Structures are given as C-alpha cells and as structure tokens.
Amino acid sequence: MSENFLFQAFSASAILAAVIMVTRKNPVTAVIFLVVVFFSVSGMFLMLDAHYVAAINVILYGGAIMVLFLFVIMLLNLGHTKQKDLKGPMGGLVGGTIAVAFLGTLTQFFIGGSEFEGMSRQGDVQLPLGLEQQGVIAPIARPLFTDYIIVLEVTGILLLTAIVGAIFLTKKRSV
Amino acid sequence: MGPVTGGAFVVATIIKVAVFFTVMMLSVMLATIVERKIAGFIQDRSGPNRVGPWGALQVIADGIKNIIKEETMPAQAIRQFFVLAPVLAILPATILFAVIPFGSPLPTQWGFVEMIVADASIGFLYILAIGSIGVYGIAMAGWSSGSKYSLLGGLRGSAQMISYEVALALSLVPLILLVGDVRAPEIVSMQQGFTAGAPTYSMWFVFPLFLGLFFFFVSGLAETNRLPFDLPEAEAELVTGYHTEYSAMKFSMFMIGEFAHVITVAALVTVFFLGGWDIPFWAGDNIRVLSDGTVIGEPTGWKTILTLGSFSIKTSLVVVVFMWIRWTLPRFRYDQLMDLGWKFMLEAVTVYILVIAFVILGIEAVGIPVGIWYALILFVVNLLLALMLFFMIDRGAIIRGAARKI
Incomplete structure (x- = not known):
C-alpha cells in the first residue's frame, strides 16, 4: 500500500513538474522544475531497487548538467525575458495534437490494448543475485x-x- | 538479536531524526560562538563578551535580533526564488546527515537500533548526490536578488562548487578501492580491528590514505565556501556576494547553512578518515553490523554513549581546524582558485588514484592479506607521494602571482 502511494506521489510530482517546466516562460523556473522532475524519477528508480541509477541520475543531471544550464542562463541573464516559445495558433495546434495522441496511447495501454501484449505491467525482472549478496x-x-x-x-x-x-x-x- | 523492525523501527527512526536534527542545530549555534571566540583569540581581542558568561549567550541574542528584524524585499528581486534560496542553502547540509553513522548500535528490548538515520546501500553516492545540489541555494540567491554584486557572487559560487566537486568525488575513490563497499557503516568498520568475519585494516584511513584526506579537506573547504576559498562572498570586492540583499532571518539562514555545511564536512572527514565513532586503542567498541543484519561484537548502551562522544570530539576538532584555517590563510585570487581546481587538484587526484590502484595491485600480487601491514605499506607510499606533492606545490609553478602571469 505504502509503495503504491509512493509511486503515485513520485509520478504525480514528476508529471506536474514536467508540465510546469514546459509551460513556464522564465528559463530559470523551467530549470528548477526540471530538477524536480529528475528527483521524482530518481525516487521511482529507488523504488525499483535501482539505487545506483537513482544516485547517478541526481549526481549527473541534478547536480552537474542542470547547474551548468543555470550557470549559462545566469551568465547571459536570460531570466528576465517574457517571450513565448510557442507562437501562433499553428504551434498550439501541432503541440496539442501530439499531446492528445500521446495521452491517448497511454490510456489505451492502461485500459489494456492488444498492441502491448509483450510489455509487462508487473515487475517480473529478477536480479541474478540479491542486493544483499552483491551490493549495489x-x-x-x-x-x-x-x-x-x-x-x-x-x-x-x-x-x-x-x-x-x-x-x-x-x-x-x-x- | 536482530535490528529493530516494524513499528519499533518507525518510532526509532522518528526519534533519531528529531534528536540528530536538534543536536545539529545546537552544534551550529555553538559553532557560531566558538568561531567568533577563536577569531578573537587569533586576532588578540576578546570577541563577544557582553551577553552571558564569556559572551556565551550572544548566539541567543543574535537569534532574537534576527527574528524581530524587518525583512527587506528588494524591488528588483524575483520574489519566489528570493524566498526559496535560503531554504535551499540549509537543506543539503542537513539531509546529508541521514547517512552518517554516529555511534555503535544501541541494544533495546525490540532489537538493536543503529546510530544512523538511514543505512543507505548507496551511502557514498548519496553523499555525492546531495552535496552536488548544494550549489542551487547560492546560485539562486545570487540570481534572484536582482543586484550585480549578488549575481557575481552567485556565478563565482556555482563555478567554484562545480569545479571542486570533481576533485571532492575523485579524492574518495582510493577510499572506495580499499573498502570495497559504499555503505558508510562499512567504511567505519573497515577502520576497526576484528577477530571474526571479513578482514579489516585496523587502522584509521588517515594513515593509508593521507593524501586522500588532504585532497578531500581542500575540496571540502572550497565546497563550503570558507576562507581561503570564500570568493562568492569576498567582502572587499562584492559587499557580501550572493547574500548582499538578504536581511534578518533569511540572512541568518545562509549563516546557519554555512555552519551546517562545515559541520557536515567535518563529520564526513571523521567518518572517512578518522575512524568514525571508533575509539582508538580499544577493541571493545569494534561492533560491525553486516548488511543482512548480523552483528559482530557486543553492543551495549554505555558503548553507544562512549562512541557518540568519540564521534563528537573528532568532529569538533575538525571544525576547529576549519576555523583556524579561516583566520590564518588569506583569500585566493579568482584565477588562482580556478587554476588550483582544474590544473592542479584534478590532475593530482587522478594520478593519486592510479598510483594507489597500482600499489593495491602490487600488494595483492605479493599476497599480503588485508590487514595492518597492507595499510602500513600504503602509508609509506603516501608519505613519499606527500613529500613529492608538497615539494612541488607552492613553488610558483601552478599558483602564480599576477605579475608573473602578465
């Protein structure tokens, strides 16, 4: 029960932060929310017992690459621009179509579409030896x-x- | 008797978090007053001496002052980030404490309680991960203040912390080579002597990895933005750098963050190189908890108290060394700082890793088992390397004066 709750909390924060990240006009806000996405994804890796991947995700993406992004944005002082990336009704139409198609595919998967027979929704991957024997x-x-x-x-x-x-x-x- | 499980585990963890957090905040309070007293002593003046005996209550007076002072919000500031930055400055240093082992396990009637909040299987990587996000507080504070001095301080801070993070991470690789595990309690156990179980080095890693300690300590100084690496807040050039625009409690939070960071780095030095909670020349405190929950040694309550004391004393001594350095060495120039980080530390640490790896290969080829002789050979190698390094360093070849550079 608690694992399910944690998974939902991490996915919710990842999706929310990702949406906010894409829609903000201020690049620094976008960077900060991208960091939140990385942390949420790391949380999900932790729940999959992929501790190493979780740590490396935070070290490389959260701690190094995003800091460099922030550094460049600060150096060029881009933070105060109010420009929109997505311009005009055409951009909105293309973006909306892609979003609807993607969400539709995901919904189909959750309802149980036949295309995804090969993919397992339950984690049935077994490590050759447990974490206790091998370490992380x-x-x-x-x-x-x-x-x-x-x-x-x-x-x-x-x-x-x-x-x-x-x-x-x-x-x-x-x- | 196994480790605590179920409800007792939850209760124990909550108590540990509460106690360790309180102790840490009290230590920060104590550290601020100790630093001012040490500064006074080194500069041949009294330091704070008005509030309470020897000025010891000055911290409380300062705290009250900071809480009731007016908070300013600069007109140019970006409000959300301006408020968020001080929080991000405190957060990494405090949550790092989760994986630091403070003492030997405490036996209770529900099983034994390990003196560590979270015995994470990725202990060492967790430390690197959380340490690497420490830069956000400074960068964000500098950027969101809307002031040129703050921005320069923030830029300096982020560049400096990214640069020295590499050396900091690499300086611990030889340690991981020796330990063969990344769990923090295992790193402590490997520095103690055991008669049963897997062999250990029975020697603090300060000896076999003396240069590792040197590199870790220098990078740690740079990571905490303390003199001689306090370029982000160089008061002669940048007013006070990234926290120029902050006042009252928000400013105070940066100070708390800085001291918490110092204490954390000191605790890490203790765990990695000074034997953690190990009491020297006494076999009674050698207690090892394996990752599957079996215990080697006999944990008792008074041993826990003694080891907690041992850990506190060692950490306090390292903190005092930090303060001593602050009031002894002058500040680097910015290009010197970057040269030291990228053109000296990084290369030196890489060569050090290679040398240690080859020495370990040689020792294993000869067939010396893991133990005290193994560590002694590494100590001799380290002494030779240290002699070479300290002879090379400060010859004007790497860190130059401005005149010679032009």
Whole structure:
C-alpha cells in the first residue's frame, strides 16, 4: 500500500513538474522544475531497487548538467525575458495534437490494448543475485569492466575526443 | 538479536531524526560562538563578551535580533526564488546527515537500533548526490536578488562548487578501492580491528590514505565556501556576494547553512578518515553490523554513549581546524582558485588514484592479506607521494602571482 502511494506521489510530482517546466516562460523556473522532475524519477528508480541509477541520475543531471544550464542562463541573464516559445495558433495546434495522441496511447495501454501484449505491467525482472549478496555497485561494475570493457574504452576515447574538440573550438586563434 | 523492525523501527527512526536534527542545530549555534571566540583569540581581542558568561549567550541574542528584524524585499528581486534560496542553502547540509553513522548500535528490548538515520546501500553516492545540489541555494540567491554584486557572487559560487566537486568525488575513490563497499557503516568498520568475519585494516584511513584526506579537506573547504576559498562572498570586492540583499532571518539562514555545511564536512572527514565513532586503542567498541543484519561484537548502551562522544570530539576538532584555517590563510585570487581546481587538484587526484590502484595491485600480487601491514605499506607510499606533492606545490609553478602571469 505504502509503495503504491509512493509511486503515485513520485509520478504525480514528476508529471506536474514536467508540465510546469514546459509551460513556464522564465528559463530559470523551467530549470528548477526540471530538477524536480529528475528527483521524482530518481525516487521511482529507488523504488525499483535501482539505487545506483537513482544516485547517478541526481549526481549527473541534478547536480552537474542542470547547474551548468543555470550557470549559462545566469551568465547571459536570460531570466528576465517574457517571450513565448510557442507562437501562433499553428504551434498550439501541432503541440496539442501530439499531446492528445500521446495521452491517448497511454490510456489505451492502461485500459489494456492488444498492441502491448509483450510489455509487462508487473515487475517480473529478477536480479541474478540479491542486493544483499552483491551490493549495489557490483552488479553494474562487474559486467562493465569484464564483458563490456571494449565498449567502455571506446566510449572513453569518444568522450576524450569530444573534450579536445570543445577546447579546440573555444580556444582563441591568436594564442 | 536482530535490528529493530516494524513499528519499533518507525518510532526509532522518528526519534533519531528529531534528536540528530536538534543536536545539529545546537552544534551550529555553538559553532557560531566558538568561531567568533577563536577569531578573537587569533586576532588578540576578546570577541563577544557582553551577553552571558564569556559572551556565551550572544548566539541567543543574535537569534532574537534576527527574528524581530524587518525583512527587506528588494524591488528588483524575483520574489519566489528570493524566498526559496535560503531554504535551499540549509537543506543539503542537513539531509546529508541521514547517512552518517554516529555511534555503535544501541541494544533495546525490540532489537538493536543503529546510530544512523538511514543505512543507505548507496551511502557514498548519496553523499555525492546531495552535496552536488548544494550549489542551487547560492546560485539562486545570487540570481534572484536582482543586484550585480549578488549575481557575481552567485556565478563565482556555482563555478567554484562545480569545479571542486570533481576533485571532492575523485579524492574518495582510493577510499572506495580499499573498502570495497559504499555503505558508510562499512567504511567505519573497515577502520576497526576484528577477530571474526571479513578482514579489516585496523587502522584509521588517515594513515593509508593521507593524501586522500588532504585532497578531500581542500575540496571540502572550497565546497563550503570558507576562507581561503570564500570568493562568492569576498567582502572587499562584492559587499557580501550572493547574500548582499538578504536581511534578518533569511540572512541568518545562509549563516546557519554555512555552519551546517562545515559541520557536515567535518563529520564526513571523521567518518572517512578518522575512524568514525571508533575509539582508538580499544577493541571493545569494534561492533560491525553486516548488511543482512548480523552483528559482530557486543553492543551495549554505555558503548553507544562512549562512541557518540568519540564521534563528537573528532568532529569538533575538525571544525576547529576549519576555523583556524579561516583566520590564518588569506583569500585566493579568482584565477588562482580556478587554476588550483582544474590544473592542479584534478590532475593530482587522478594520478593519486592510479598510483594507489597500482600499489593495491602490487600488494595483492605479493599476497599480503588485508590487514595492518597492507595499510602500513600504503602509508609509506603516501608519505613519499606527500613529500613529492608538497615539494612541488607552492613553488610558483601552478599558483602564480599576477605579475608573473602578465
């Protein structure tokens, strides 16, 4: 009962904050509500026993990326603009159509449409070993550094290339 | 006897939250007066000495003053965020306390109560996660005040905290390499000696990871925005930085937040490097609670009280060191701060992780089991590294004066 209540509380706050985030004109408000969305999603990850994903979600998105967003917005002082992104009746029409289609699909899923037979609504995923035996980090770390080591290294090289590229692009040519 | 469960667990948790929160707020009160007294001592003056014996009641007088003072709301401020910012400044430091173990388990008739609010399985990651959202209070305060000084302070604060967060997180990686678990109670247990169960190091991590402590402490100073890293509120340049426009209780909340942050970082230093609640040279307090609820050692009530005292003394000493540094070192210049963070700390910590990892690999290859000799070898390695590091640092190569830079 309490788990169900927590799930509903987290989803409600995630959806509400997401709607507020999209509809605000002030970019700083949008950033703050996006952070609320990340925290709510982290809460849901916690309920799925995905503790590591929950923590990383907050560390990376809540603590690093969103702070950078906020930093840039503050630096450019965009906070006081009152412009709307969505302009005219055409924009509203397109946005509304997408929203109705999305909500319709979701409703169909909850009522029990036949297209979604393969998807399970009950969590029936079993971890190979319980959290007590392995801890939280080991089930992620062990495959990452054994089975997927090549992928990990390639990703590392890709990120390094991206960093070098970013530095090269922002560096003044005269130096 | 297992851990408390069911209704007793809920009651125990509520009591623990209430008690720990109260103790923390009282410690903040105490810290403000202690800091002013230490400042007075270092600057050869009396400090507050009018209210109560030795000025000890000055905090209460200040509190009353802050509550009855008029709250100002600048015309340019963005109201909602201006009010929200002081709350966000206090929040992270206080909820971080949830995963810090304060003492050995307390046996009751319903089972034993662990002296930690939440024994989170992601303890260490939780600390990083909550620590990383601490920047929002400062950034928001600076931005929403609608003042240039505040904005500059907020920008400095967020840039500084993002920069040093990286070094802070990385400085704990060698610790995790040694412990092999991220739960905070397990980190404490690994620093104690046990005759049964999995082997431990029986030595505080300040010895085998001396440089880790150094990096953690420096980044911690930067994260709490205290001198020599208090650029966000540099009063000579920015009035008082991000909280320039705040008055009365809202200003006071920033101060409470800062001291709560200092106490939290001191508690983390204690848990990670000073053995947590361990009492040195005494085997009686070595009590380990495994994640499945079995207990090694004999928890008793008086041991809980003794270990709580041990934890408080260690944390207080670290807090005093924080204050001592504040009144000893001058402030960095902003470019020096950024150079130190990105061009020195980050690289040094990365190299440190690599060296420690290779040393651990070597020790395991030789076949020395986890224990006191393992830790001693790491201590020697750390001493050598520290000598090299402290010889290199402050040679004018990394942190330069303005004249040499131009």
